[in-house]
Amino acid sequence: MTAYFDWAATAPADGEILEESLRISLSCYANPSSVHAEGKKAAELLASARSRAARCLRVPPETLYFTSGGTESDHLPLLALLERPVRGTIAISAIEHPAIVEQAKSLDRLGWKILTIPTDRNGFVTEEAVLATVREDTAYVAVMAVNNETGAIQPVEKIADTLRRRFEGKKKPHFHVDAVQAIGKTTLCVSHPGIDSVAISAHKIRGPRGIGLLYLAHKIEPFIRGGGQESGIRPGTENVAGAEAIARCLEAIDRDRERGNARETMANIIGELTAIPGVSAIPSSRGADDERFSPYVAQFTNSSIPGEVFVRALSDRGVYISTGSACSSKKKTRPVLDSMRIAPDAQRNAFRVSIGFHTDGEEVHSLVNAVRSTLETL
């Protein structure tokens, strides 16, 4: 019996959706850019996937572009800054994904200056912090919708409103929202006015790797170019099977929106784990049923062993958790926890528990037992 609590790194794919998408795409085998009948058939399937995804996200189909995943969806609006005639500043929150943070550093080396929007001690980016960071020459602002390490839901709609007011009558910075951990899991309104782009990944919602979506409220002048696919926004032969799969994953969420017992499951996990001596939530203010956080992700720490050792010890017991994000697994620093001013010891001993749509009581039981017995047998 294994228990998987690393859904924020990747969700086990929905085999039925993947197989069905594969089957459909094999029968629509041509290149959607080809003008013959088989090419048109493939193009129609792609258009259908886009329309259905758009319906789920409550946005017009022409605002959605298929990409190769969350990282590329994060990159395209950021790289588009390189088409601007003048350089300025880029304001990114202290808790952004490496896809934003590391790519922004590449732009910094080309003369763009990075401004960091701090979080409060609970890991939230406030509207005030955004206002205090942006400048007249800020061309781009990024605040993710749900932090991938703590689950903290960021007030991105309010930040969008604030930016619109702050830059009224002036050129508003492009506001990008990485919603990889939010789609299907929070009430984020993708089309909220003032949100200029949103990054979405299939494999976090039980789809395949290698496919994502980029929402663009308005078309941008792209820096990344090639064969002109996806209205010039994302070049490369269209991944029809992937597009079909992400549309189906979004539809599956939409159909199951009412189901969700994730909040109850996570409340149990937080309640049970923090009852174990030495274990506490990060931030410590997070209650068992705390609506400021996504119920799908929680960060903890323990007073005994380093997070990485803990992950391995639990793995030996068939329970799969992580420390921070998988994308940062090779790094020693924890910028998200730094931003929350978490003490070095607590950072080193931190671990993440993330759940999925189907995480059940038995798995939670395995997790709680494994954490307790690992710490007891030290």
Next chain:
Amino acid sequence: MTAYFDWAATAPADGEILEESLRISLSCYANPSSVHAEGKKAAELLASARSRAARCLRVPPETLYFTSGGTESDHLPLLALLERPVRGTIAISAIEHPAIVEQAKSLDRLGWKILTIPTDRNGFVTEEAVLATVREDTAYVAVMAVNNETGAIQPVEKIADTLRRRFEGKKKPHFHVDAVQAIGKTTLCVSHPGIDSVAISAHKIRGPRGIGLLYLAHKIEPFIRGGGQESGIRPGTENVAGAEAIARCLEAIDRDRERGNARETMANIIGELTAIPGVSAIPSSRGADDERFSPYVAQFTNSSIPGEVFVRALSDRGVYISTGSACSSKKKTRPVLDSMRIAPDAQRNAFRVSIGFHTDGEEVHSLVNAVRSTLETL
């Protein structure tokens, strides 16, 4: 009965390979960057796919990086120029894919100057033309291995040798080879000294969309950054199913290398089509069994109707051809044919026939009949 002659745009995927890859990846469901047992299992599968692909391509595994496809594999070395401390010139052949041509223009807007290496009238880039184009400040040279519109096999190994000699004792330009139409279809030696990077796409060799390979003889300083996957060269959660599929596609080619009757099939096509009044090959010097060209791609023209009308007319008869490349299908200009100084009328009426490993005599018969009767009934 339909006949598919648009393999250069995309090859109908091998359903068995795709299904088997999907099945394997579903059982290895975790994120390869996760440190728990399931993450390690996924990482091992990814490593196995890399090793097997490397064996097929006769290169060390650590020189191969999984990407989202040919376009991204073309982009990464080109974009890496943005990490150079000084700007210089970029020399690209007149017949490169839009992934190179259009992306180079983005770099041009950032202060890099583009030099175009012309072709001869037959569509070949000679070593002399490369030498006459490059300058002391040339940081990057791109010449594709097989042109996607004409099938012309470019002397990339000789160009690599020439560049090494020309820049002996100096900083040699990075030499990139787009081998999307060459892998499995020509004798290209990926690891030939002086070839610094090679772009490979799965969907041209019967794999899925959304996965490709980048060969790098030496590691580059990447401009595109994120979670540090693929040794920092290509960020984004690894597409394990895609990696498994491309490895299997390469293995399938390797096993079948001896089979190939493509040369005979294409000789029949060229012989039969050019016997139809008004139809000629582009270049006109191309013989039926002309070893200067890939047997998988041929360009023709006709004296009666525009290529696009012809494509639609043949499509109505169940025969699927194309004009130029699918990636350029929305454009009116034909840079490849321009470079060959093909007359405007012949350009407008040009069409491409591309075949695959399994194109058979019956399909060729359908093609020839459809071309003949379409032109006769005008």
